[in-house]
Amino acid sequence: MGEETLVGAEGEETGDGQKSMTEEMKTNGCECPEGWKENIRRLSYRCTTLIQGDYVWLDLKSGREFEVPIGAVVKLCDSGQIQVTDDEGNEHWISPQNATNIKPMHPTSIHGVEDMIRLGDLNEAGILRNLLIRYREKLIYTYTGSILVAVNPYQLLPIYTADQIRLYTNKKIGEMPPHIFAIADNCYFNMQRNNRDQCCIISGESGAGKTESTKLILQFLAAISGQHSWIEQQACDERNYHIFYCMLNGMTADEKKKLGLSRAGNYTYLTMGNCTTCDGRDDMKEYSNIRSAMKVLMFTEKENWEISKLLAAILHMGNLRYDARTYDNLDACEVVRSPHLTTSAALLEVDCKDLMNCLTSRTLITRGETVSTPLSMDQALDVRDAFVKPSPYEILCRCSFEQLCINFANENLQQFFVRHVFKLEQEEYNLEHINWQHIEFTDNQDALDMIAIKPMNIISLID
Numbered sequence: 001m002g003e004e005t006l007v008g009a010e011g012e013e014t015g016d017g018q019k020s021m022t023e024e025m026k027t028n029g030c031e032c033p034e035g036w037k038e039n040i041r042r043l044s045y046r047c048t049t050l051i052q053g054d055y056v057w058l059d060l061k062s063g064r065e066f067e068v069p070i071g072a073v074v075k076l077c078d079s080g081q082i083q084v085t086d087d088e089g090n091e092h093w094i095s096p097q098n099a100t101n102i103k104p105m106h107p108t109s110i111h112g113v114e115d116m117i118r119l120g121d122l123n124e125a126g127i128l129r130n131l132l133i134r135y136r137e138k139l140i141y142t143y144t145g146s147i148l149v150a151v152n153p154y155q156l157l158p159i160y161t162a163d164q165i166r167l168y169t170n171k172k173i174g175e176m177p178p179h180i181f182a183i184a185d186n187c188y189f190n191m192q193r194n195n196r197d198q199c200c201i202i203s204g205e206s207g208a209g210k211t212e213s214t215k216l217i218l219q220f221l222a223a224i225s226g227q228h229s230w231i232e233q234q235a236c237d238e239r240n241y242h243i244f245y246c247m248l249n250g251m252t253a254d255e256k257k258k259l260g261l262s263r264a265g266n267y268t269y270l271t272m273g274n275c276t277t278c279d280g281r282d283d284m285k286e287y288s289n290i291r292s293a294m295k296v297l298m299f300t301e302k303e304n305w306e307i308s309k310l311l312a313a314i315l316h317m318g319n320l321r322y323d324a325r326t327y328d329n330l331d332a333c334e335v336v337r338s339p340h341l342t343t344s345a346a347l348l349e350v351d352c353k354d355l356m357n358c359l360t361s362r363t364l365i366t367r368g369e370t371v372s373t374p375l376s377m378d379q380a381l382d383v384r385d386a387f388v389k390p391s392p393y394e395i396l397c398r399c400s401f402e403q404l405c406i407n408f409a410n411e412n413l414q415q416f417f418v419r420h421v422f423k424l425e426q427e428e429y430n431l432e433h434i435n436w437q438h439i440e441f442t443d444n445q446d447a448l449d450m451i452a453i454k455p456m457n458i459i460s461l462i463d
């Protein structure tokens with residue numbers, strides 16, 4: 001049931017002999033403002049249609065950027081008010097004037113679907129909730145037609161065993177629950193059937209799991225084609241970015257002292273891959289080459305030093321330790337005071353207290369009001385790791401040619417998606433004379449034409 005159904009229901013009788021709230025108020029001799037009457041009528045209609053246990057979309061309308069309605073379940077529908085509990089466990093009372101903030105949820109969204117093409121509420125909220133409820137059940141893979149969406153579980157799930165490989169071999173997409181192995185099997189099958197190379201596009205932001213997905217596809221291909229040996233070598237221990245090791249081996253003792261640095265084995269971020277050296281690489285020589293290359297590229301000594309300070313700050317932040325705390329019954333934490341904390345703050349040229357605050361609390365600005373909430377220890381660790389990940393580099397290159405190229409690549413991926421999920425699918429329905437309802441979609445072909453296809457496109461103008 002969509003919003004139209006409800007709007008169409010406005011002005012109707014409740015239909016079960018119950019008095020509407022407006023009638024009730026008149027009987028009791030009080031009057032309500034005109035605007036409210038309409039809302040009360042809507043809500044009383046909803047109260048008669050919604051019952052305890054019904055699922056709804058709740059639009060919190062908090063004004064937060066990127067906000068979408070959240071799923072919620074009706075707990076109570078009584079005396080003109082509706083009480084709901086949302087997907088995050090928070091309770092809300094919906095008063096008559098906010099009646100339009102809730103909409104019934106399509107049955108396909110209640111427990112989720114394996115293929116999001118089947119969602120009745122095919123919008124951002126519907127897609128996010130579908131991924132969320134599946135993720136909570138450790139179902140990290142979901143289809144959208146022939147495209148697989150993977151949510152990074154950040155834990156090893158028992159779904160990549162030899163048995164799973166056997167289960168997904170020679171199966172059609174959709175025959176088994178969504179899985180990265182199904183995509184790999186589909187590629188392999190198409191390669192054999194059409195005798196043509198296949199291409200698998202893996203896209204996502206930094207840390208989304210592209211490398212892991214690639215490894216899993218290779219693992220599957222290796223298993224079914226009997227070519228284990230060279231791929232299994234791919235599973236060796238891995239270093240972090242080479243520049244860290246080069247820097248620690250190549251800097252002078254004096255430079256390292258100024259940055260408070262010691263040897264690679266002393267830094268959490270550099271030892272997580274169980275390996276600090278790399279066969280065939282000479283870190284000291286590499287560092288000298290990097291410094292020379294930076295000179296050629298006309299980085300000044302000061303700029304060079306600023307970059308070293310940032311890299312050193314990342315290493316120190318990785319060594320920060322936290323203590324769990326509870327404030328006002330909320331899980332919170334504190335950064336343990338240590339030389340790593342003071343050195344990080346000094347290198348980033350910020351106040352130590354400010355750094356501690358921004359690592360342990362979250363600040364939201366809602367309708368002009370600033371609200372600060374503490375982070376639990378796990379959340380704070382995530383925030384710290386996200387802060388030092390490559391995105392700040394990415395911020396540096398925003399608005400540059402490189403960013404334009406990234407945008408262009410993403411627009412191409414979007415076009416691939418639009419073409420396969422909407423255009424080709426709908427053309428096929430037409431060809432086969434299938435009775436269907438046209439789905440509106442935003443085609444980004446115009447953006448692609450403007451960036452690189454039209455004769456006077458942006459790339460050619462820059463060129």
Ligand SMILES: Nc1ncnc2c1ncn2[C@@H]1O[C@H](COP(=O)(O)OP(=O)(O)OP(=O)(O)O)[C@@H](O)[C@H]1O
Nearest residue numbers: 152153154155156205206207208209210211212213
């Ligand atoms: N399917 C998965 N199962 C378990 N853990 C995963 C999975 N996918 C990703 N991870 C975890 O997330 C981390 C980051 O994933 P990965 O390195 O694949 O991201 P990425 O998208 O390649 O990042 P970048 O673009 O920065 O290279 C992995 O080291 C791993 O811990």
